[in-house]
Amino acid sequence: MNPNEILRIVDSLHRDKNIDPEIVFQAIEAALVTAAKRRYGEETEVAVSIARENGLVSATRNGVELATDEIETIGRIGAQSAKQVIIQKIREAERDSLIEEYAAQIGHMVNGIVQRAEPNAITVSVGTIEAFLPRSEQIPGESHHPNERVRAVICDVRPQGSRVRVVLSRTRPLLVQRLFEQEIPEIADGVIQVRAIAREPGYRSKVAVSSADQRVDCVGACVGVRGNRIKNIVDELASERIDIVRWNDDPKTLISNALQPAEVDQVLLCDMIGRAIVLVREDQLSLAIGRKGQNVRLASKLCGWDIEIMTEDELDEQIERAVNGFSQIDGMNEELAQRLVEQGYLSYDDLSVIEPDDLMEMGGLTAEQVDHIVTQAELKAADAEKAAEEERRRRRDEDRRAKAAEEASDAEASDAEASDAEASDAEASDAEATEPSEDGAKDGEVADVERSRGTLEYESESTGGSSDGSDGAPIVAEASDEPGSDSEGVVDERTAGSDR
Structure with missing residues (x-):
């Protein structure tokens, strides 16, 4: 085998396919071993080595070095087999190279062009590969068409046979962050930082930002003049609503900011269970909770606290109910019940998941007493959940009956309107029959x-007389x-x- 030809092949594959030269050398060696075993038998121990510096080939058979002419014979006989092995190795090397390249880009935003749109996924051309955007990673309600440009983040890269499967996403919070970095120069420069993002794709997102320069208003910079900057991001996300929240290291202030536009009266932090009780006025309650609980849900994700919205009267009722309920548990006194409530434990369900060590420390109890209390709390929590489920079922039944009654009432009203319309038409017909003629007289x-x-x-x-000559x-x-x-x-x- 010509050493120079081997070196030329290795160098060409390295430059054109970006394949490590060592992988090509190993592929050629493996192909020659396969060819030698076909010639001498599978039981034969064959070793082939190629000098990396000059391309010279050396081989041994059962420990005995083969002559140059035998090596040439092996090369000629196994040329086709060697070609197939080399091609396979090259494909594997290309796949591994692509995996390495795109795995390093996980979390990065890429621009692509839609090639095919299918029910479960769309195929997007990204660079030299075809990436996939599954339906589960698409924004609800949006649709894509061939030749359309699309922006998404790479969320997964994995081998699939001899190919590479690159999975894209448009639902991850990371896409919002990448769009902010692209549209807002202050974020790209590091003057403004994105501290946290909570997102419900296609509906609403909350983005907490802070400024490293006190002279730069982080919220105003993100919104832009007349909202131009944020509008570009909203348009890219299929009109998804975006709330810009001013970050604060104080959890109470951050929670108040995250619940805007609702006005918060007070925030009570229960560190032991990670709960924040937010007190608002009655007229701010629905605004703080949001449609279907969306506002408080996103605020909880953004701040990392379990936020509960209530009025001061509701809190007083819950505290009284919790103290009375806990006091009825065997082995717990009113003082311990009061201390638990002060730490934010307001229900049997809360008490059933308390850390035993915390309860032992708070009440000076033994492990057996704690187990007994927790067991009772679990049973009462199950009973409360069962009662709540029955109440929900009762309300659903009432809603169904009310809806059926409303539909029946609407149907009766519709029938009555139809009858009135028929009567009106009949009266109009009678009126037309007696309508005055042009000279003001009625038909009769x-x-x-x-x-x-x-x-x-x-x-x-x-x-004037008769025309026929009569006597007039x-x-x-x-x-x-x-x-x-x-x-x-x-x-x-x-x-x-x-x-x-």
Whole structure:
């Protein structure tokens, strides 16, 4: 085998395919070993080595070095086999190279062009590969079409046979951060930092930001002049609403900021269970909770606290109910119940997940007493959940009955409207039948008017004599007064008399 040819192949694959030269050398060596075993038998121990510096090939058979002509023979006989092995190794090397390249880009935003749109995923051309955007990683309600440009973050890279599967996402909070970095220069420069993001894709996101320079307003910089900066991000995210929250290291202040536009009266932190009780006025309650609980849910994710929204009266009721309920548990006194409530434990469910060591320390209890208390709390929590489920079921039944009654009422109202409309149409038809004619007379009066006109015309004609040479006596053709006569009969009678 020509050493220079081997070196040329290795160098060419390294430059064109970005494959490590060592991988190519190993592929050629493996191909020559396969060819030698086919010639000498599978049981034969064959070793092949290629000098990396000059491309010279050396081989041994059962520990005995082979002559150059034997190596040439092996190369000729196993050329096709060697080619297939090398091709396979090259494909594997290309795949590994792509995996390494794109694995380093996980979390980065890429621009791609939609190639195919299918029900479960769309195929996106990204650089030299085809990436996949599954339906689960697409923003709800959006659709994509071939040749459309799309931006997404790389969330997974894994081998799939001889190919590489790169998975994209448009639902991750990281996409929001990358868009902020692209659209807002202060974030790209490090003057403004994105501290936390909570997102419900396609609906709403909360982004907490802070400024390293007190002269730079972090919220105003993110919004931009007339909202231009944030509008570009909103348009990219299919009109998803974005709230910019001013970050604060004080959890109470941060929670208040995160719940805006609702006005917060007080924030009570229960560190032991990671709960924040937020007190608001009655008129701010629905605004703080948000539609279907979205505002408080996103605020909880953003701040890392379990936030509960209530009014001061509701808190007093819960405290009283919790103290009374805990005091009824065997082995717990009112003082311990009060201390638990002060730490934010407001229900049996809270008490059932308390750390035994914490309860032992708070009440000076033994491990057996703590287990007994927790067991009772678990049973009462289960009973409370069962009662709550029954109440929810009762309310659903009431809602269904109310809806059915409303639909029945609407149907009756619709039938009544239809009947009224029919009656109105009938009255309108009767009114049209007696509507005045052009000369102001009703239909029943037409005959009398026309009869009068006909009589006058005949009298006028008779003064000039008869056209047929008669003696000039007036010929008067009176219209009949019998029912059924009309203006048309009068005109006909008048025309006939005039002809005579």
